[in-house]
Amino acid sequence: MDxxxxxxxxxxxxxxxxxxxxxxxxxxxxxxxxxxxxxxxVGLALIxxxxxxxxxxxxLPMMVALFAASITGGSITxxxxxxxxxxxxxxxxxxxxxxxxxxxxxxxxxxALTASxxxxxxxxxxxxxxxxxxxPMVMALRLGDMVFIIxxxxxxxxxxxxxxxxxxxxxxxxxxxxxxxGFQTTTGVPRFTFGSIYLYExxxxxxxxxxxxxxxxxxxxxxxxxxxxxxxxKIVAIRQTRALLQGAKDVYHHWxxxxxxxxxxxxxxxxxxxxxxxxxxxAYGQAKLSSKHPETFGSGAIEGVIAPEAANNASxxxxxxxxxxxGIPGSAGSALLLAALLMxxxxxxxxxxxxxxxxxxxxxxxVIIGNVLAVVIAASLASNLAKLSFVPNRIIVPAxxxxxxxxxxxxxxxxxxxxxxxxxxxxxxxxxxxxYSAPALFLGFILGTLFEKYLFMSLGxxxxxxxxxxxxxxLIVIIIAVIFMTPIKKMLGYIFxxxxxxx
Amino acid sequence: xxxxxxxxxxxxxxxxMAIVSGISLNMEYLELKLLPLILSITIFAxxxxxxxxxxxxVRRTTGSEATGAAGGGAxxxxxxxxxxxxxAGYFLAIYLFGFLVAIVMLVLAYMRTHDGRWLAAISxxxxxxxxxxxxxxxxxNIDLYQGLVFIWLERMTWVRG
Numbered sequence: 001m002d003x004x005x006x007x008x009x010x011x012x013x014x015x016x017x018x019x020x021x022x023x024x025x026x027x028x029x030x031x032x033x034x035x036x037x038x039x040x041x042v043g044l045a046l047i048x049x050x051x052x053x054x055x056x057x058x059x060l061p062m063m064v065a066l067f068a069a070s071i072t073g074g075s076i077t078x079x080x081x082x083x084x085x086x087x088x089x090x091x092x093x094x095x096x097x098x099x100x101x102x103x104x105x106x107x108x109x110x111x112a113l114t115a116s117x118x119x120x121x122x123x124x125x126x127x128x129x130x131x132x133x134x135x136p137m138v139m140a141l142r143l144g145d146m147v148f149i150i151x152x153x154x155x156x157x158x159x160x161x162x163x164x165x166x167x168x169x170x171x172x173x174x175x176x177x178x179x180x181x182g183f184q185t186t187t188g189v190p191r192f193t194f195g196s197i198y199l200y201e202x203x204x205x206x207x208x209x210x211x212x213x214x215x216x217x218x219x220x221x222x223x224x225x226x227x228x229x230x231x232x233x234k235i236v237a238i239r240q241t242r243a244l245l246q247g248a249k250d251v252y253h254h255w256x257x258x259x260x261x262x263x264x265x266x267x268x269x270x271x272x273x274x275x276x277x278x279x280x281x282x283a284y285g286q287a288k289l290s291s292k293h294p295e296t297f298g299s300g301a302i303e304g305v306i307a308p309e310a311a312n313n314a315s316x317x318x319x320x321x322x323x324x325x326x327g328i329p330g331s332a333g334s335a336l337l338l339a340a341l342l343m344x345x346x347x348x349x350x351x352x353x354x355x356x357x358x359x360x361x362x363x364x365x366x367v368i369i370g371n372v373l374a375v376v377i378a379a380s381l382a383s384n385l386a387k388l389s390f391v392p393n394r395i396i397v398p399a400x401x402x403x404x405x406x407x408x409x410x411x412x413x414x415x416x417x418x419x420x421x422x423x424x425x426x427x428x429x430x431x432x433x434x435x436y437s438a439p440a441l442f443l444g445f446i447l448g449t450l451f452e453k454y455l456f457m458s459l460g461x462x463x464x465x466x467x468x469x470x471x472x473x474x475l476i477v478i479i480i481a482v483i484f485m486t487p488i489k490k491m492l493g494y495i496f497x498x499x500x501x502x503x
Numbered sequence: 504x505x506x507x508x509x510x511x512x513x514x515x516x517x518x519x520m521a522i523v524s525g526i527s528l529n530m531e532y533l534e535l536k537l538l539p540l541i542l543s544i545t546i547f548a549x550x551x552x553x554x555x556x557x558x559x560x561v562r563r564t565t566g567s568e569a570t571g572a573a574g575g576g577a578x579x580x581x582x583x584x585x586x587x588x589x590x591a592g593y594f595l596a597i598y599l600f601g602f603l604v605a606i607v608m609l610v611l612a613y614m615r616t617h618d619g620r621w622l623a624a625i626s627x628x629x630x631x632x633x634x635x636x637x638x639x640x641x642x643x644n645i646d647l648y649q650g651l652v653f654i655w656l657e658r659m660t661w662v663r664g
Binding site: 053164166167169170173174176177180184186187189191192215218219220222223225392393394395397398399401402405406409410413415418419422425426429430433434435451452455456 | 539545556586591593606613643
């Protein structure tokens with residue numbers, strides 16, 4: 001690993017502005033994580049406008065810190081309030097809240113924060129150490145291979161995400177089509193602008209992010225009405241440090257489970273498109289299978305808290321490495337991180353591990369710092385923070401609408417972007433309502449221009465058969481396998497069941 | 504045969520992709536038309552498959568289930584339209600009066616309509632614009648949109664002055 005670049009990345013933390021950005025990211029992330037109905041994507045979309053106005057050494061760590069802290073915040077409400085603040089904390093709730101009911105909330109929280117924090121830190125170190133191993137592989141990729149890497153990323157996030165596979169693919173395709181609005185990269189000729197000068201520059205990324213993520217979340221809160229957490233407002237006060245330390249000791253005693261769950265989270269995070277939620281459920285499942293007392297799961301088994309928490313933050317470092325090194329987001333949140341990089345003119349790929357290695361290093365170090373800060377703040381203020389989940393919608397909704405439309409405007413200071421955000425809110429609502437994938441659509445949009453550029457450059461240099469190379473052909477096979485995996489499994493299952501019936 | 508909202512959305516996608524295909528065919532250069540054409544045809548085909556599945560699954564649903572679902576669906580659509588109208592109203596307020604005034608109007612209107620207390624509403628109505636002005640105008644040097652009314656008033660003052 002380039003020690004000079006590593007030290008340069010470390011040197012960014014000598015700037016007070018970077019620490020302030022990380023602190024803001026952690027604070028916003030914890031709040032977003034605590035409030036059910038708001039998720040990491042909403043938080044990242046809301047701070048995306050700051051990428052334009054802050055230097056990358058501050059804006060990117062802010063996003064990374066928010067990402068880490070929101071996962072931690074979700075665990076607090078899961079354990080104390082019986083409502084998962086984030087999807088990733090759903091398995092934690094299964095055994096976390098029963099522990100609270102038994103009077104062991106401090107222990108559960110201590111275990112969750114320790115497992116989550118150390119998981120995030122450990123895997124960030126693994127990611128840093130993996131850079132020298134990943135770099136030769138990334139440098140060997142050709143232009144033509146990048147075309148299929150982008151397609152692979154889109155396919156993964158469309159097919160492996162939530163909802164129907166066909167709808168995921170339609171979402172990704174729609175995103176690509178939307179990206180074609182405006183000047184075409186190779187000819188400079190405008191497309192699908194219908195004579196509008198505003199559309200010559202294409203659809204604004206921030207406005208689209210607000211329309212797909214933040215504003216539909218606000219609309220859903222308006223429709224839902226009332227308070228967010230519909231539970232008894234009594235929150236257990238976490239006063240005893242001893243209880244928190246007991247939870248930390250539990251993680252130490254179950255170090256094997258912690259390590260396995262860490263690995264699961266990291267590997268799942270490396271795989272594009274799968275996301276942390278899947279990692280947490282897989283980790284919970286393996287914890288139950290490997291436990292000597294599986295019958296205790298669901299009624300307050302501490303392993304049931306340790307396993308998903310060790311996996312959730314662990315996936316962040318893995319997904320970040322895939323996003324930065326290959327330009328394929330490991331998760332929906334990483335797709336927004338990718339958008340931020342593209343907005344400031346940095347194209348993820350080999351240059352993130354060479355020219356911009358210092359920035360990559362600083363982002364992975366931020367995962368460590370963000371996790372530490374989030375754990376410290378959460379441990380100190382858990383019961384007070386959990387009260388945020390009872391903040392009524394009538395306060396949260398105006399705040400989100402305000403920040404979202406202001407954020408859409410702030411990027412380019414064009415009122416047209418506010419119009420775009422409002423118009424795309426309709427699409428965002430339809431996508432939510434009918435089971436399509438907003439992350440796949442957004443990813444298609446942000447990668448569309450790059451995809452077209454790489455495609456025509458490859459056609460220009462390699463002709464129409466540019467894909468007849470080992471790496472490209474392998475990627476094509478993987479793409480086809482991923483798309484047809486589910487229908488083939490269904491068909492095989494049907495044939496097997498018929499065979500069993502006939503027998 | 505009653506169409507679900509999801510089916511209508513798929514029809515909208517299919518119509519849009521048909522339009523995209525049509526426009527793409529008339530484009531001059533191959534670089535302009537190639538990807539939009541391939542993608543729009545692919546999405547059209549996928550949407551057709553999805554619509555077929557949707558229609559077949561609706562047919563399998565029993566009559567009473569369908570009626571119940573339709574009633575609940577209409578209520579949900581109405582609630583979404585009301586929610587969207589709040590966004591549209593806020594957008595209109597921004598267009599006419601600018602961000603700072605519009606947020607005051609939104610907070611007061613929304614919180615009072617949803618049983619919020621005056622003190623909380625006024626506190627938030629003061630806090631948000633002050634925060635926005637401090638952060639964007641002062642710290643980040645971003646001029647916030649003033650609104651058509653204030654822009655017009657400013658011009659009138661300048662003309663008369």
